[in-house]
Amino acid sequence: MSKLIKRLDISAHPRLEKSLGYNAENRWVAWRWEPDLEQPFYTDGQTTGTSNSLAWQVFLEHPQVSYDLHNYQLAEVDRYWLLLDRKTRNLYVGEGKIIQGLLDQPEGLGLLASLDGNSNPFGNTRYTLGKLTHFNPLRSWLRLIPIGLGAALIAGVGIANWSSLLSPREEQKQAIQPIPVTPISPTASCGVGGSQDFSAFVTSASGDKELHLVGVYESHSDHSGNNHPTGEAQVRVTRQGKPIILALSSYEPVNWNIQVEPGVEIEKIIVNGYHDQKVTGISGIPIEEYSHEGTEKFLGDFVYSWNSADNKGTPALVTQLNQLTGTQLTSFQGCYRGTQFVIQ
Known part of the structure; x- marks a missing residue:
């Protein structure tokens, strides 16, 4: 397990951030767990807000997601954060201080995005941000399918105001x-x-x-x-x-x-x-x-x-x-x- 930041071998569904209650337009957004409040929060380097706890649990407990994130305890402690590049749909997990630092320094995120593109040059390169997993297009595509089904399941849950998580309010x-x-x-x-x-x-x-x-x-x-x-x-x-x-x-x-x-x-x-x-x-x-x-x-x-x-x-x-x-x-x-x- 990397001590800094690691790219996950899964791709985020296009509706993931909407399901978690994030409706802004910034390219990068991160989620963390607040143990005292038992509540997930998002931050994009400009704003911080609450996320939907049920959607967060559904996402983390999906078999393909939980396999990669189990050891990070993202619904128990706030040491590790989840980071999403909304342009490439790449997901990362890492130390909260490191991710917060990247959000505060856009040039760091730009470097991460340029080096960690679709070709994943980190596959054979050591870098101070941590050793990232190899990118397998077929495996990632297969993993995208169940995650998409999970997002659809979230969208279909029949509870009050749940639809507001998938589309911006007025x-x-x-x-x-x-x-x-x-x-x-x-x-x-x-x-x-x-x-x-x-x-x-x-x-x-x-x-x-x-x-x-x-x-x-x-x-x-x-x-x-x-x-x-x-x-x-x-x-x-x-x-x-x-x-x-x-x-x-x-x-x-x-x-x-x-x-x-x-x-x-x-x-x-x-x-x-x-x-x-x-x-x-x-x-x-x-x-x-x-x-x-x-x-x-x-x-x-x-x-x-x-x-x-x-x-x-x-x-x-x-x-x-x-x-x-x-x-x-x-x-x-x-x-x-x-x-x-x-x-x-």
Whole structure:
């Protein structure tokens, strides 16, 4: 068993990611198991969201799949993740930290894709990403058949809302239209202790109020061993001229410390998270929390990166915020790990 990442000798059915609840358009997407929550999650390097547990179990327990993945315990621990190249339909399994690192560094994925094409040059080559299995076209084609039947079985399960896993919901269909964006100054960063993947933009949206979104995956670096300590993130708001709706989103628990300069009007603050979120530093401003731990309901995926050059659609969270507030998004700032942001 490779200690890093290994290509599986199976091909993913075209409906696999839809069945697991992933409806975005990024080429690469990974799934992992969260033991504390007993829930699978997906991440594509820009957003993180929950996947359907039943579909995940059906997929992993299929005879052809379970044979290759049994030792990785993908429904028990979070050490190993499953990675899908949606263009080639290649599946990989490997250390979670390695796969997360690849998703954060697109050039690494590009190298993996270029070297591991249909000819599988890794068959006779050692590489630091690990020794990959040999590619057998006939064997892979035969394995594709039962996996396809498994996907069809998933699609036919008669339970409430199951069909929504195979086709985008109406609000997700509306999220396909990209919005015009202008990048924010490249000198901005994720703050002290943050990651080096700051992305941001402002839009040309107009109206009598503004909607600003700050998104992170975490603000505390130590989440190993199913540990979920609360991190700290500071958001300073200096922008004036129109009432502001401030939206804050994080998968991991965060204490959002808000600093508002005189003359700034914040209409309300909306917090989206999987783990519990807190807002401090302000008073007299309505706060709406949507978190699995706090309110048992969150708004949408936890977007923390948005590359406007490659943007193929609006994240579901943004669509939900637009509908909830009746206001188009004005700006976005995000980092995988962020501790300081300024809205100006």
